[in-house]
Amino acid sequence: MSSKISKQKQLFSLLNTKFSGLGNGSPVKESSANITPPENFYDGYSSHLLNKVYNFYKSLIQNLNSGLIASDLHGEITFVNEAAAKMLNYNRQELLGKNVKDLFAADEESQKCLRAVFLPNKRLNDKEVNFLLKDGSVIVVGLNSSQLHDENNNFEGIILLFQDLTEIRHLKGQIERMEKLALLGELSAGIAHEIRNPLAGIRAAAQLLQENNQHDPFQVQIIERIIREVDKANKLLKEFFKFAKPGKPNLKFHDIELIIDGVYLLLAPQLRKKNIEFRTDFANDISQVYVDDTQIEQVLINLFLNAIDAMPEGGRLSVKTYSKNINLMNSTMNHIEIENNKLCYVYVEISDTGCGIPEQNLEKIFNPFFTTKGHGLGLGLPICSRLISENSGNLDLESKVGQGTKITLALPAFIHHLK
Amino acid sequence: MSNPKKLLIVDDEEALTFSLYQIFINIPVECEVLTASSGEEALEKIEKNHFDIVITDIAMPGINGLDLLSMIKAREPQTKVIVITAYGSDERKEQAYNRGAESYIEKPFDLYEIRDLVLKLLS
Numbered sequence: 353m354s355s356k357i358s359k360q361k362q363l364f365s366l367l368n369t370k371f372s373g374l375g376n377g378s379p380v381k382e383s384s385a386n387i388t389p390p391e392n393f394y395d396g397y398s399s400h401l402l403n404k405v406y407n408f409y410k411s412l413i414q415n416l417n418s419g420l421i422a423s424d425l426h427g428e429i430t431f432v433n434e435a436a437a438k439m440l441n442y443n444r445q446e447l448l449g450k451n452v453k454d455l456f457a458a459d460e461e462s463q464k465c466l467r468a469v470f471l472p473n474k475r476l477n478d479k480e481v482n483f484l485l486k487d488g489s490v491i492v493v494g495l496n497s498s499q500l501h502d503e504n505n506n507f508e509g510i511i512l513l514f515q516d517l518t519e520i521r522h523l524k525g526q527i528e529r530m531e532k533l534a535l536l537g538e539l540s541a542g543i544a545h546e547i548r549n550p551l552a553g554i555r556a557a558a559q560l561l562q563e564n565n566q567h568d569p570f571q572v573q574i575i576e577r578i579i580r581e582v583d584k585a586n587k588l589l590k591e592f593f594k595f596a597k598p599g600k601p602n603l604k605f606h607d608i609e610l611i612i613d614g615v616y617l618l619l620a621p622q623l624r625k626k627n628i629e630f631r632t633d634f635a636n637d638i639s640q641v642y643v644d645d646t647q648i649e650q651v652l653i654n655l656f657l658n659a660i661d662a663m664p665e666g667g668r669l670s671v672k673t674y675s676k677n678i679n680l681m682n683s684t685m686n687h688i689e690i691e692n693n694k695l696c697y698v699y700v701e702i703s704d705t706g707c708g709i710p711e712q713n714l715e716k717i718f719n720p721f722f723t724t725k726g727h728g729l730g731l732g733l734p735i736c737s738r739l740i741s742e743n744s745g746n747l748d749l750e751s752k753v754g755q756g757t758k759i760t761l762a763l764p765a766f767i768h769h770l771k
Numbered sequence: 772m773s774n775p776k777k778l779l780i781v782d783d784e785e786a787l788t789f790s791l792y793q794i795f796i797n798i799p800v801e802c803e804v805l806t807a808s809s810g811e812e813a814l815e816k817i818e819k820n821h822f823d824i825v826i827t828d829i830a831m832p833g834i835n836g837l838d839l840l841s842m843i844k845a846r847e848p849q850t851k852v853i854v855i856t857a858y859g860s861d862e863r864k865e866q867a868y869n870r871g872a873e874s875y876i877e878k879p880f881d882l883y884e885i886r887d888l889v890l891k892l893l894s
Contacts, residue, residue: 545830548857552878553786559882560790586879593859600862 417515419493422500424509427451427466439493439516441486452512457482457490469497469510480517492517520678523746523762529718537738540720541596544589551589555582588729595720595735601644601742608641608648608698608763609634612671615652619660627666628659635674639765641698643743648763651736655702655759658732661725662706662757672701675765696765697745703758709751717749744768775801776893777820781813781827781839782806782855787878791826794886800893810834817843822850824892826885829856829863837866844871851892855880 413420419436423429429450437444440455456462461481468474476497482490493514500509558578565571609632616623616630623630641648659669678695709717716722718737723730740747744764751757778795782788788806795804805820807813810833813825825843829836840852851873856863859877867875874888 545857548878549784550786552855552857552880553784553790555879556787556790556794556882560793582879590859597860599860 419512419514421447421452421455421512421514422509423452423512425470425507427453430509436514439491439514440483446486452510455483455512457484465495465497469499469512472507473499475499483514492521523678527741527746531741537596541593544592544596548586548589551582551586555579558582591729591731591735592720595731595738598647598735598739598742601647603642603644603743603768605640605642606645606648608638608673608700611645611649612652612673612700615649615656618653619656622660623669626660626663628663629668631668631670633670633672638673638675638698639696641763641765642767643745643763647739647743651739651761652700652702654732654736659702659704659706659757662704662708667705667756668703670701670703672699672703674699697762698765700761700763701758702761703756705756708753708755708757709749710753714749714751775803776823778802778804778889779813779816779820779822779825780804780806781808781810781825781831781836783808783828783831790882791885794882795889798886798890800890802893810836810839813839814842817846821847824851824853824889826853826855826889829854829858829867837863837870840867840870840872853885853888853892855885 414434416433416435419439420431420433421429421436422431429447429452432442432444432447434444437447440447453459453462453466456465465476465479465481469476476495479495480492481495483493485491494517496513498511498513499507500511502508555578558575562572562575562579565575612632612634616632620630656669663669675696675698678697713722713724717733719730720734721730737747740761740763746762748760748762749757750760780788780791780795782791785808788808792804792806795802805816805822807816810827810831813827814834816822817825825839827836827839834842836854836856840854843850843852848871852871853874853876854867854872855876855878857878864875873892876885876888
């Protein structure tokens, strides 16, 4: 081992001791972003090397995505990292000196958690709790805790590590809704199948009648009507099958921008005719999405057509893409298997400046056959929702009457399979 | 004098079987038409007859149409099998063709289209 590395190892060990000593009795309150260790730190070691190691640890902690808060034995907060302050909408100074119990939205919950945390060798693992933000609003966090010990292994405080679960919870809710729809779809597919059988019997019998009544044009006409109505019912059922039992997705990596451009080219004449401006805002270096491109194309066509219908006097249709990583503390996606546990989603926001959807209809628009239009079966959005679910994605909708509608698709940029 | 052709219709939906029977007993080709309302009944008739064409539904209690198709092809590879079904899935369609189906027709269908297909296969 080189003398340089050996010296660094000694320094790390020394600094570990020094850091734990800082939390003992007299908490260090960080007053600025760039902190220099106290003078007596150096003890003959190279100041440059010490600084380097110190800043390494500092950078490690300050750049965590998770919130990290340390407190002494009385619960007084002695350390806050950037992520913690940001998540709770405070600046770091404001949190120092507060008590950890003030972080919790409910007294009962704080008592229960902190009682456990301050017990010897006790840890909290992935506990969902409600934390209070500066403005008094509440977020759900996943909380882990561990204990701080000094160089003599004496218990001197606690560390809380937490993540904002709001988005994950929202996604979970969406997934549950989609799973319910999928179950409904399975049941409905069975019913649709049962209806098509007697329809086949009616149609065949009507055609036989027609053949045997060629001499009577009136009879032939009536029988034609029967056949037409059977075909209409069949068409409805075929559309319904797309919702109830979409085909198994053929999953591959694709550029989402290419799929969007393809759909735009298909619908460009309609957009021009209706005087609708089309705008895109694609993020650079976005990951490819792991989806069935034909199914996603179908979803986009449906959504673009809905937007066009919502803007009969013209308007603007905007499509924005960006990507986001989601950290899951435990898998909330029980119906899919994820390789490598890395979750990057590509988001596609489709916004229009159309008439918007009344609030009382927002829950109903994903129900099959619900429609406020004069035409169509009311299966467009249920089919979109179902197809997105089959591709392990998520569909979210916001709308305001008179302002427009925004639909956000979250598409996986990672390899996955439906269980 | 050539032997008359033989056609078997297999479906548990009596209304449809009746209409198909009526259409095929009147085609301009000498053809004996038999019916069965289950996969098991179809197999009994297949034991005693050589059929030129079998038209079968998929979803039947007992032996389903796809398994019946496999059994027919194993026993009589020359027999042509037309699958009719109320299912609309691509997977079942693929399965049917993989097992040797001549055609896969979704219900409800045009009676004359299926008649024309049978005439084409019998010629």
